[in-house]
Amino acid sequence: MQEPSLTTLFLLLLVLFALSAFFSGSETALIALNRYRLRHLAQQGHPGAVRAQRLLAHPDRLITLILLGNNFVNILITQLATYLGYRLFGNTGVAFATGLLTLALLLFAEVTPKTFAAVHSERLAYPAAYVFTPLLKLAAPLVWLVNGAAQLLLKALRVPAEHPGAMDLSRDELRTLMRESTGPLPESHREMLLGLLDLDRRTVEDIMVPRNEIVGIDLEDDWDDIVEELRNSMYTRLPVWRGSLDNILGFVHLRKLIPLLVEDELTPEALEQAIRPPLFIPEGTSLLQTLANFRRERRRVALVVDEYGDILGLVTLEDLLEEIVGEFTTDPGTYSRDIVPQDDGSYIVDGSVHVRELNRRLGWELPEAGPRTIN
Numbered sequence: 001m002q003e004p005s006l007t008t009l010f011l012l013l014l015v016l017f018a019l020s021a022f023f024s025g026s027e028t029a030l031i032a033l034n035r036y037r038l039r040h041l042a043q044q045g046h047p048g049a050v051r052a053q054r055l056l057a058h059p060d061r062l063i064t065l066i067l068l069g070n071n072f073v074n075i076l077i078t079q080l081a082t083y084l085g086y087r088l089f090g091n092t093g094v095a096f097a098t099g100l101l102t103l104a105l106l107l108f109a110e111v112t113p114k115t116f117a118a119v120h121s122e123r124l125a126y127p128a129a130y131v132f133t134p135l136l137k138l139a140a141p142l143v144w145l146v147n148g149a150a151q152l153l154l155k156a157l158r159v160p161a162e163h164p165g166a167m168d169l170s171r172d173e174l175r176t177l178m179r180e181s182t183g184p185l186p187e188s189h190r191e192m193l194l195g196l197l198d199l200d201r202r203t204v205e206d207i208m209v210p211r212n213e214i215v216g217i218d219l220e221d222d223w224d225d226i227v228e229e230l231r232n233s234m235y236t237r238l239p240v241w242r243g244s245l246d247n248i249l250g251f252v253h254l255r256k257l258i259p260l261l262v263e264d265e266l267t268p269e270a271l272e273q274a275i276r277p278p279l280f281i282p283e284g285t286s287l288l289q290t291l292a293n294f295r296r297e298r299r300r301v302a303l304v305v306d307e308y309g310d311i312l313g314l315v316t317l318e319d320l321l322e323e324i325v326g327e328f329t330t331d332p333g334t335y336s337r338d339i340v341p342q343d344d345g346s347y348i349v350d351g352s353v354h355v356r357e358l359n360r361r362l363g364w365e366l367p368e369a370g371p372r373t374i375n
Helices: 006-032 035-043 047-056 059-089 091-119 121-138 140-156 171-180 187-200 223-232 254-262 268-273 287-297 317-325 355-362
Strands: 237-242 244-253 280-282 301-305 311-316 339-341 347-349
Touching: 006 047, 006 059, 006 091, 006 121, 035 047, 047 059, 047 121, 059 091, 059 121, 059 140, 091 121, 121 140, 171 187, 187 287, 187 317, 223 254, 237 301, 244 254, 244 311, 254 268, 287 301, 287 317, 311 317, 339 355
Parallel strands: 280 301
Antiparallel strands: 237 244, 301 311, 339 347
């Protein structure tokens, strides 16, 4: 029987090297795919993305298939290279072929294709998905057998075989991604998204106006004083109580009273008729749940109460939204009384200022897990 020509053997060796490089690069490319872009493209009907997503739904099967194919090809390369070395140089050629083959496999079938695949994952992964999809069906029995043996080994070593969902991302991981992102997203937008993610970790106590700072109307005060307070109030919604805050009646919207105040026709009866029952929110309620409560009840202000029903403070929709978008006001004078910068670089801070507010305004990182205010 006539031996194949050297040209044929070298061409076959090149084909096998190309196959080995394909298997190595495809593994890296598929694993390196951005899962969120992949899901987006798959939802849009991209054929390669659809196939790649199906393959990555069972990464253990995919990796087994690729390793089987790659090892099979590498064995053929070893056999063929050894034969060529022996045919050309005899026994000396076998040793020479072994050393050269190790370097060639490392360079042309491992490092180079994997590096290319890591940088251009989509260019290789989507075409590879067309190859691996039918190949996985053909090799299913062998893949199942190897996977089964691997599962038994992992079980014997007490290593959990379940793999977490590739698309799952915890809130902390998402926060980290947002903080470390350097893409085209503006800094202000990133801060808003981080503020939104923090709503479930913050509670109403973090932003509420403490009980002793609540400004409102006491119906037992002199009527002229009440009218004067309504005329000069800087707030649009005021709590109304009788005698003490514990006897809260509700909130009054000044917009409803302006016509009567202008015409000097406001009466105690008209004031009481304008009162809307209060919305109570238990202490410890997250800001995310508080926002949902405001939306459901169509309210903009609520009272924070403890487990005994005692009023602890007041929270407004504006304060809550400022946790997302930052301060609504652009005039530093509106809070200069709370935080006063000094010439030497220090600050004089009102003791009632929240630590979180101080961090946000001055860019500090004081611990927020302990006391909520400076005092």
